[in-house]
Amino acid sequence: MxxxxxxxxxxxxxxxxxxxxxxxxxxxxxxxxxxxxxxxxxxxxxxxxxxxxxxxxxxxxxxxxxxxxxxxxxxxxxxxxxxxxxxxxxxxxxxxxxxxxxxxxxxxxxxxxxxxxxxxxxxxxxxxxxxxxxxxxxxxxxxxxxxxxxxxxxxxxxxxxxxxxxxxxxxxxxxxxxxxxxxxxxxxxxxxxxxxxxxxxxxxxxxxxxxxxxxxxNHPPLAKTLEEFESQLKAAIARKGKILIPTFAVGRTQQILYQIAAMIRRGAIAALPIYLDSPMAIAATELYTKHIVFMDEEAQNLQLTGQLETDLTTLKTCQTAEESKALNNIEGPCIILAGAGMCNAGRILHHLLRNLNSPETLVVIVGYQAKGSIGRDLIEGATQVKILGETVRVRATVRGIGGFSxxxxxxxxxxxxxxxxxxxxxxxxxxxxxxxxxxxxxxxxxxxxxxxxxxxxxxxxxx
Ligand SMILES: [Zn+2]
Known part of the structure; x- marks a missing residue:
């Protein structure tokens, strides 16, 4: 053969x-x-x-x-x-x-x-x-x-x-x-x-x-990744910043929400507003929920007992462009998960454009960033980036957190x-x-x- x-x-x-x-x-x-x-x-x-x-x-x-x-x-x-x-x-x-x-x-x-x-x-x-x-x-x-x-x-x-x-x-x-x-x-x-x-x-x-x-x-151990993620979130919450997480719709979004839920459950962070600003990620998250039987035992238990929903009562989804735009007017601290994962397209661009110039903002990069993407520039410490034709100064804290692969x-x-x-x-x-x-x-x-x-x-x- x-x-x-x-x-x-x-x-x-x-x-x-x-x-x-x-x-x-x-x-x-x-x-x-x-x-x-x-x-x-x-x-x-x-x-x-x-x-x-x-x-x-x-x-x-x-x-x-x-x-x-x-x-x-x-x-x-x-x-x-x-x-x-x-x-x-x-x-x-x-x-x-x-x-x-x-x-x-x-x-x-x-x-x-x-x-x-x-x-x-x-x-x-x-x-x-x-x-x-x-x-x-x-x-x-x-x-x-x-x-x-x-x-x-x-x-x-x-x-x-x-x-x-x-x-x-x-x-x-x-x-x-x-x-x-x-x-x-x-x-x-x-x-x-x-x-x-x-x-x-x-x-x-x-x-x-x-x-x-x-x-x-070899990836860094998950425990170390989570420790770093938590301490960055805590610092941004303390300074009332917006926390922007460019996200991949399938898999990564669900992992991140799952970890944020765990932090809220443990009382490590307060239940702050969380916005899932990506129709594709919303649809993918619904699929994960619908097919929970294929997930591990812990995830199944958290969902079947309603615990995950309780942890994430502050989670709101933004389907429409209007709902997404409305996020411009809200105050921090809050978490916004939006696509695309490498900041090369999608709604995350609008949030970056509005918030990168603010020292209170935290951008958490949780996935692979290809060469030439805005995400890669940010992670490599660019002091300014061009987004949708506009040059923006980067005064926000940008953190690349590996280990969620x-x-x-x-x-x-x-x-x-x-x-x-x-x-x-x-x-x-x-x-x-x-x-x-x-x-x-x-x-x-x-x-x-x-x-x-x-x-x-x-x-x-x-x-
Ligand atoms: Zn794959």
Whole structure:
């Protein structure tokens, strides 16, 4: 059998694996390339992938870099089932619909300009109706049970602990009267993290495709992260500042709210007004609440007993632009969570524009900030930044707090791999930048004496 990598090779976006056996053509993930123009140009379905001939897609989770090319795949003629857990289908629908909306708006804006310049008009890469088609092809799969994907291929989805619905996928592929077990890790979460259940490591595998996003580092312990977060919040509350938290809608927002709730419960901070100013984060939080059964025991208890709601009685959601604008007139202390997570778009920009110049303000950066983003400039100590065309002086306190990552670090990745190394499998490292992959390969060689494969984009591996 053969596996071709159509993305996430020596980089972290565009996950897409084509498995070809005697009797099957299966895709695991069909994600979007994100981050730079060079990468985004690859957001198409290559002819050699043969969209019309693919039997089925197995989706590990709903982040755009894992599901973002599905609308293109169906447009290119794929009409088979897309297997996913209930949580993944719900998150993918939310994220793809948002992406389609942005794409349609951006295209309309660009076409207005093109009309003026007498240039040919362009079409959106995909539209909302293409997302609806993807959703019609979803087939919901429960965790931990084997099912037939197509002739000669069985699959099982197991918990990956990354975001709601996230899974690692086990595939038993029969060919020439032998069967091989392939394991695709998907994005893995951290062990012992709040809210999410722990990832479930495979006990046996012939070939493992392992993500390597943070293969070169270990995250600071969560306890230290929380201590720092709490002391920053306390200081800002004492000076009656507005606390701005640029947030990623799925996963991070829920983690942050969960931790703020815990601080209020313990009496570490008073119950201050909290505003969730992002329609996407509001929708994602509702999905987490609806699918609480997939969360860890503590999160389930807090929700089922109503404790979480009691802790967060001061939480208000801002759906409309008017509700968001109204926050300009409120006094601190208060917490505002708004997108986008890297401060490169969205409502957070308006809050930064209004409040960065104030020494009372606290900006807490809780996620990865790409080079060139306003978030990255802030974290690197910029004394002024340009927001929506205006230059603003930074007099606020800006703190980057690591340790809230939803990704396994090197220690977690080794722990996940360990159980299946009794009979060493082939290990293929993907979904990481070269440095992270090299460091993880070194650690795996040292720990398990396995030499990892490090395929390039477009490469085909034979097993
Ligand atoms: Zn992910």
């Amino acid at each position: 053969h596996v071709t990598l159509f993305g996430a090779a020596n980089e972290v976006t565009g996950s897409c694996y084509l498995l070809r056996s005697e009797s099957a053509r299966i895709l695991v993930d069909c994600g979007m390339f994100q981050g730079s123009e060079r990468l985004e140009l690859q957001n198409r379905i290559p002819a050699q992938l043969g969209a019309k001939t693919v039997n089925a897609v197995l989706l590990t989770h709903g982040h755009l870099d894992h599901c973002g090319r599905l609308p293109l795949l169906t447009k290119a003629g794929f009409s088979g089932p897309i297997f996913a857990t209930e949580g993944t289908a719900a998150i993918a629908k939310l994220i793809l619909s948002d992406a389609a909306k942005i794409e349609e708006e951006d295209t309309a804006r660009e076409n207005r300009q093109r009309k003026k310049d007498h240039l040919p008009l362009i079409k959106p890469v995909f539209r909302l109706r293409d997302v609806e088609q993807v959703c019609r092809q979803f087939q919901i799969i429960n965790y931990n049970h084997w099912f037939d994907v197509t002739l000669g291929v069985k699959a099982q989805f197991v918990e990956a602990g990354h975001i709601l619905g996230s899974s690692s996928i086990l595939l038993d592929v029969s060919e020439n009267e032998t069967s091989k077990r392939l394991v695709f890790s998907g994005d893995l979460g951290r062990f012992d993290a709040p809210i999410m259940c722990d990832p479930l490591p495979p006990e046996r595998a012939d070939i493992v495709f392992l993500e390597s996003t943070y293969g070169d580092r 939803a990704h396994a670090d090197q220690k977690d990745l080794l722990r996940w791999l360990r159980p299946c190394t009794t009979t060493p499998p082939k290990v293929v490292l993907t979904h990481g930048e070269s440095h992270a992959i090299d460091q993880l390969a070194y650690a795996i060689k040292k720990e398990f004496d396995i030499s990892c494969l490090k395929p390039k984009q477009g490469e085909t591996l034979q097993f």
